Amino acid sequence: MSDSKMISVTVNGETTTAAVPVRQNLVDFLRNTMGLTGSHVGCEHGVCGACTLEVDGAMVRGCLMLAVQADGTQVTTIEGYGDRAAALRDAFTARNALQCGYCTPGMLASAVEYIEGGGAADRAAIREHLSGNYCRCTGYQSIVDAVCDVIDGASA
Amino acid sequence: MKAADFLYERPASLGDALALLADADRDAAPLAGGQSLMPMMNFRLAAPGMLVDLSGLDALRGITLEDGALRIGAMTRYVELTGSDLVSDHAPLIAQALPHIAHAAVRNRGTIGGSVALADPAAEMPALLLALDAVITVQSEEGSKDHAANDFFLGMYETALEPGELVTAITIPPRGDRRFAFYELARRHGDYAMAGVALSCATDRTDHRVAYFSIADRALRATAVEAVLDAGGAVDDAIAALEGLPFSGDLNASDATKKHLSGIVLKRALGGL
Ligand SMILES: Cc1cc2nc3c(=O)[nH]c(=O)nc-3n(C[C@H](O)[C@H](O)[C@H](O)COP(=O)(O)OP(=O)(O)OC[C@H]3O[C@@H](n4cnc5c(N)ncnc54)[C@H](O)[C@@H]3O)c2cc1C
Ligand code: FES
Ligand code: FES
Numbered sequence: 001m002s003d004s005k006m007i008s009v010t011v012n013g014e015t016t017t018a019a020v021p022v023r024q025n026l027v028d029f030l031r032n033t034m035g036l037t038g039s040h041v042g043c044e045h046g047v048c049g050a051c052t053l054e055v056d057g058a059m060v061r062g063c064l065m066l067a068v069q070a071d072g073t074q075v076t077t078i079e080g081y082g083d084r085a086a087a088l089r090d091a092f093t094a095r096n097a098l099q100c101g102y103c104t105p106g107m108l109a110s111a112v113e114y115i116e117g118g119g120a121a122d123r124a125a126i127r128e129h130l131s132g133n134y135c136r137c138t139g140y141q142s143i144v145d146a147v148c149d150v151i152d153g154a155s156a
Numbered sequence: 157m158k159a160a161d162f163l164y165e166r167p168a169s170l171g172d173a174l175a176l177l178a179d180a181d182r183d184a185a186p187l188a189g190g191q192s193l194m195p196m197m198n199f200r201l202a203a204p205g206m207l208v209d210l211s212g213l214d215a216l217r218g219i220t221l222e223d224g225a226l227r228i229g230a231m232t233r234y235v236e237l238t239g240s241d242l243v244s245d246h247a248p249l250i251a252q253a254l255p256h257i258a259h260a261a262v263r264n265r266g267t268i269g270g271s272v273a274l275a276d277p278a279a280e281m282p283a284l285l286l287a288l289d290a291v292i293t294v295q296s297e298e299g300s301k302d303h304a305a306n307d308f309f310l311g312m313y314e315t316a317l318e319p320g321e322l323v324t325a326i327t328i329p330p331r332g333d334r335r336f337a338f339y340e341l342a343r344r345h346g347d348y349a350m351a352g353v354a355l356s357c358a359t360d361r362t363d364h365r366v367a368y369f370s371i372a373d374r375a376l377r378a379t380a381v382e383a384v385l386d387a388g389g390a391v392d393d394a395i396a397a398l399e400g401l402p403f404s405g406d407l408n409a410s411d412a413t414k415k416h417l418s419g420i421v422l423k424r425a426l427g428g429l
Contacts, residue, residue, distance in 0.1 A: 003163050022164035022207075025194075044157060045195035046262060058235070058264045064194040065265070068164055069209065113260065131345045132259025 007071035011036070012080025020067040027051045029067035030077055038078035038105040042134070049133030052106035053077050059113045078105035085112055087153065091146035099137035106133050111147050121151040159197035166209040170216070170324075173208050174297045178320040182206045186322060188231060188270035191262050216269065216324055219243060224330030230269025230323045234258070237268065247328050249288060249336035249354055253280045256338075259346040269323040272308075275315045275374060278348040278406075280340070282309050282375035286367035287336070287354035290328045296321040312373040333359045339425040340370075341417055343408070350409050351417035353425050361429075362386050366422070371414045372402050381422065391426055395419040 002021035009016055011034055020029055025044070030036045030053075042050035044063045051062035054076040078085070085108050091097070098104045107130065114129045126147050127140070135143065163182075167173040177184050183205035187193055196202040210216060216231035219240050226246045228237070234257055237243050237250060244251040257280050258266060271281040272292060285292070285305040292303045294317060308316045317323065340352030349370045357364040364385040366378045380397040389397075398418050403411040 002161050005164065021161075023159050023161050025158075025198075028158075044198045046191060049259070049261065052261055059261045060264055061191070061261050063198070064190050064262075066164070066190075066194075066207075069190075069211065110261070128255075128345050129260060132261055 005068050005071075007068055009067075009070045009073060009075055011075045012077060022066060022068045024067045025063050026055075026065045026067050026070050026075070027053075027062035029070075030062070030075070036077045036079050040102055040105065042102070047132075047134070048103075049106040049110065050103055052109040052133065054109060054113075059109055078108055081108065081112060084116070087150045088112065088115070088146065091149045091153075092143070095142045095146040095149065097138060097142040097146040103133055103135040103137075107135065107143055111143075111150075114147065115151060119151065121148040123148065157198050157200060159194070160200060160203040162197075162204055163206040164209065165206065166212050168212050170213055170295070170322075173210060173213060174295065174320070174322065176206065176208045177322065178297045180319065184208050186210055186273070188267040188273075189233060189265040191258070191266040192270060192274050192276065210322070216322075221246065226328040228268055228326045228328070230272070230325060231267050232269075234263035234266050234268070235260075238263065246331050247288060248331075249338055249356060250284055250328075252336065252338045253284055253340075253354065256280060256340055256342065256346070256349070256352075262346075268326055272326065273315065273317060273323045275309050275311075275313050276348075277312055277372060277374050278370040279375070280349070280352065280354070280369055283352065283354045283367040283369035284338075285326065285328075286375055286377050287356045287365045288328050289356075289365065290326055292323060293325045293327065294321045295324045300324065302327075306377070309374045309376070314374070335359060335429050337425040337428040339421045339428065341421055351414055351421050353418070353421045355425055355429070357385070357429065361388070368401070368418060370406075371418050372404050376401070385426075391423055394426070395422060398422070 004019045004021045027039045027041050039053050040050040042048035046061045046064045053062045056073050126144050185204035187207040187209045217229045219242050220227050238254050271279050290305045292308050336356050338354050340349035342349045351371050352369045355366045364382040366381045369375045381394050384394045384397045403414045405411045
C-alpha cells in the first residue's frame with residue numbers, strides 16, 4: 001500500500017483537498033484526479049518539457065514535483081491560462097505552430113513566461129528560452145515565429 | 157517510469173530533518189529541488205525508503221554578505237542566484253555560468269546545495285566552487301564542519317558527505333580584484349556540457365585556478381595548467397599541460413575527444429579573461 005497524505009491545493013483558482021499517494025507526481029494528480037489532461041507526461045525525467053506548468057507563479061516540470069509537494073500552492077495548468085495565453089493560442093494556430101499538439105501546453109507555458117518576463121522578439125533568445133521543450137513535429141521555426149508575432153503585436 | 161514507493165516527511169526544523177536522516181534504518185534521502193533525484197527515482201536508479209523534503213527549512217535559504225564573503229544557503233535555488241545583485245557583484249563567475257545550467261523551468265527549482273551534494277561530474281557548480289576556492293559547510297546531529305571545495309569532490313557522485321550529513325551553506329571568499337572566465341561546449345543550450353572550464357586569477361595574471369567539469373569522473377583542478385599560466389606560459393603550453401588529467405569519456409564523447417575539447421574551452425576562456 002502506498003503511503004498517502006492529504007493536500008490542499010488551488011488549481012486554476014479552485015481549492016481542492018485530496019488524499020494523494022506520496023509517490024504520485026503532480027502531473028499524474030492533475031490528469032488522473034483533477035481530469036486536467038493538458039499537461040502531458042512525456043519523458044518523466046525533466047528533459048522534454050511536455051509537463052511544464054506553473055506553481056506559485058513559476059514555471060516548473062510537473063513530472064519532477066510530487067503532488068504532495070504542491071500542498072498549499074497555487075497551480076496553473078494550461079486549462080487555467082485563459083487570457084494570458086489567448087494571443088499565443090491564435091498565433092500558434094495562424095502560424096501552424098502545432099501539429100500533434102503533444103508539446104503545445106508546455107510550449108505555451110514556457111512562451112507565456114518568456115513574454116510576461118519582458119522577453120524581446122529575438123529569435124536566439126526565444127530559442128534559448130524554449131530549449132527545454134521538445135517538439136517532435138514542427139521543427140520549431142513556426143513556434144518561434146508565433147512567439148515573435150505576439151511580442152511584435154503587443155509592442156506595436 | 158514511476159518512482160518506487162517511499163515515505164515522505166517535510167520537517168519544519170533543521171534538527172528534525174537531521175534526526176530523520178540520522179536513523180540508518182529509514183534509508184532516508186534529502187529532497188531539495190528534486191531536479192536530479194526525481195529523475196533518478198523515476199528511472200529506479202534510486203529508491204530511498206524515505207524522502208526528507210528540505211523545502212520547509214528557511215534556515216537553509218538565502219544569500220548574504222558577511223565580512224566580504226558571500227554566503228549562500230544550500231536550499232537557495234538557481235533562479236534566486238540569477239536574480240541576485242550580491243551574486244553578480246561578488247561572484248561574477250557564478251553569474252556568468254548560470255544561464256548555461258539547465259533550462260529555466262529546472263533552474264526555478266534546482267538548488268545549489270543539491271548540485272554540490274550530488275557531485276555530477278558534468279555539473280557546473282562543483283567546478284565553479286573549485287575555481288572560487290569556496291567552502292562547503294555540512295551539518296549532522298553531531299555538529300557542523302567546513303570542507304574546502306578542493307577536498308570535497310572525490311569521484312563520480314562521490315563527495316566527503318557522510319551519512320546523516322546535510323550541506324547547509326556555501327561560502328565564497330571575498331573576490332578581491334581577481335578576474336574570472338567561464339566557457340562550456342554543449343550540444344544544445346541548457347544541456348550538460350561536453351566539456352567546460354571555470355577559471356580565476358589575480359589581476360596581474362598570477363595565481364590561476366583552473367577547474368574543469370564534464371571531462372573526468374568529477375570536477376577537478378588542472379594544477380599543471382595553473383603552473384604554466386602562473387609562470388606566464390603561452391596558451392599552447394597550457395594546453396600541452398592538460399596531458400596528465402584523468403580524462404574519461406561518456407555517451408557523447410570519448411576520452412580523446414574530451415581532451416581535445418578541454419584545450420578548446422581553455423583557449424576560449426583565457427581569451428575572455
Ligand atoms: C533537463 C535537465 C537538465 C539539467 N541540466 C543541468 C546542467 O546543465 N548542469 C547542471 O549542473 N545541472 C543540470 N541539471 C540538474 C539540476 O541542476 C539539479 O537541480 C541539480 O543538479 C540538483 O539540485 P536539486 O536541488 O534539484 O537536488 P535534488 O535532485 O533534490 O537532490 C540531488 C541529490 O543531492 C541530495 N541532496 C540534495 N540537497 C542536499 C543537501 N542540502 N545536503 C545533502 N544532500 C542533498 C539528494 O538526496 C540527492 O541525492 C539538469 C536537470 C534536468 C532535469
Ligand atoms: S515529462 Fe516532464 S519533462 Fe518530460
Ligand atoms: S506539435 Fe507534435 S510534438 Fe510539438
